[in-house]
Amino acid sequence: MNRREFIKKSIQAAAAAGAYTMLPASKLFGAVPDGKTPPHLVAVKNSTPAKMYAAALSAMGGISQFVRRGQTVVVKPNIGWDVTPELGGNTNPQLVEAVVKSCVDAGAKKVYVFDHTCDNWKKTYKTSGIEDAAKKAGALVVSAASEADYINVKVPGGKTLKETKVHKLAAESDVFINVPVLKNHGSSGLTIAMKNLMGIVWNRWSWHATGLHQCIADFAAYRKPDLNIVDCYRVMKANGPRGVSKEDVVLMKTLIMSKDMVAADAASAKIAGADPEDIEYIKLADAKGIGTMNLDSINIRRITL
């Protein structure tokens, strides 16, 4: 072996090793490390948002199931209102931080965090604690307050909502992770995973005028998130979606994770003490085949920490 050959071989070996590490674990070992197929839904109880997230994620087979090296990721929390975390009006910042961090650790090229806020976006990003938490974990926290950032998209199979304007990062990113908060909602009953997608839409208020439930169910077919992580840590049980005071909030220390938004919404609704059957958009989405609200028919992994 001469020197040139040696260098050539070394480069080949290095390239092979690099390629090997870039492949997600699932591609090499089948499904999950322990060989089982991952559960349809994971429910975790009794710990901090970050620890419950870690437990649920490992039950799902780890972040490598969802994020690969070099991909762009959008993490979409609910950052609707200019309220502090104790009021439960937005996704828990610690959860957002943990989600972003896991994506960064998985080698994501860029992790974006944004929401089309209801209140003033700069104030809301700040007050919610999400801007600081996400930045700390390495996310790019960007605005969704300018119509210029939205692009026209078709909604496949939409009954009422046939086309709309979606934030281009949400439309174009490789991975889309939905991180809603479970809370009471004066118009729709509860806001969870499907309803949270209104935050990537520009003119979502027209949904109210044309039929809120149908629009939520229609839009669920546009881009199913690669993963839904429902924050049920502090749950606003009344006066939602904004909340009036801490008295509206109950500490439930729960987290729901699923690739299926409908199942995640159904399970979360039960956490909130409601019947998913009472929430029209869940029924509509189930009927459209977006996912299943029949929790008895799916494989659920329940974890109490």
Add this chain to the structure above:
Amino acid sequence: MKPARIIISLIYAALFAVFFSGAVHEYNALLQFVPKSQFMPALLKSIGGITIASFAAVFVTVLAALFFGRVYCSAVCPLGIFQDFFIFLRYKINPKNKFKYSKGYFGFHLVMLAAAVLAYAAGVVSVMAVLEPYSAASRSAASFFSRSAVSAGVFWYSVFFVLFMAAAAFFKGRLFCNTLCPAGAVLALIAKKSVYKIKIDADKCTHCNRCEAACKAVCIDHKNLKVDFERCVGCFNCISACKDDAIGYEKASVIKKDNARRKTIKKLAVFTAAAAGLALFTKELFAFKSAIPVKKSAPVLPPGAGSVHHYNSHCTACHACVSACPQKVIGVNMAEFGALKLMQPVMNYSASYCLYGCNECTKVCPAGALETVSIKEKKSVQLGRVHLIKENCISWSDDKPCTVCTEHCPTKAVYTVLHNNVAAPEIIPDICIGCGACEYVCPAAPHKAIFVDGLKKQGKAGDPVKAYRPGEWKLTPVKHEKTPSDGDFPF
């Protein structure tokens, strides 16, 4: 002295630019200093109800004037700094374009001051609002940069005003400051009795005309070795221009030192008494004045305004609040209160709404029209009361479950009920804070179904936590039978 004046004025100009850039979301003490250090608003505020900030601003400006004349006009006044820029350009374009002494119009200036003061005393602030230099400058900046809902009238007036002032400064120097400006007139009266004045030393003067040519206030008469100090705006250009060290500050008159101090104290006392007298006089007049006539749709005033009466009689339309508002909800109409209350800002709920946890506007008002209100206090201040027109509402009249207004209401004074099995809004005006979120988001067109009506006097909203909301729609709680699963999950 001239470099010092230029440095201070540039710092002011920079702060002013930051304040009105529209890029700021928290108005810290340094930025609040921009409006709060201005003479005329602080003087008016002190008359209505003195605060440490307003007293300090008036005290420092008056003290400076008592000793050195109208230094405020060149170092602090934003309109003065603005004019100086064009005067600087005039000099740069053609250094031979000299200023020439004029006798001035001091009598006319005093008449204008009297007019502004009398109008103000009678509850008409608009004369002050148009002429007061800080407010005029700040309002113009707000019109151009705050991206708020400024009416076309105010916008075009600002365009006209800025062009007019630029041209006037370029061709006539500080003519505005010595004919129309009420702050200039008050300070001129004080400067007349100033302890130190700019004087020409007859022994040193070579009559080279450099000082007179450099005087934008056209108050130096080099031939007669005379400086009309009441018109001097304290720019010190003459002192730098003089090659013979012949012009500069001198004791006003040859009097004994302790006499001078006594005189100063006397002047301060007279000033304080005059201000107190004016305060009593104006309070007396206001007491007899009837308030704004009750209209079905009274304008909603920004937080801290207290009452229409208080607001109208203090606001100099400087629009610092318009610039400070992160929500851009404080809008401006030309004559919302009629022609006598020109350009005073009001809440514009078609443009935006007042953010529940924000009090930025109350932090920046220099004239005391908006008193400082803490965020905690503000959450229960009632700016107006909610009204619902069910005939206009798509939930009530079109059976579409909208209720977007209920989502945005921070106190749930607007909440959800069921009507024909459709979610619909209902209201409790007593716990409404009048933030206008419901009105802003209401999709009903062309007429809103829900709106906030203004109040003559801002009130206190009831406790939203204790409030009972009759017929409120809630999801029926479900009792879940325990599943034979690991952990106590309801599924």
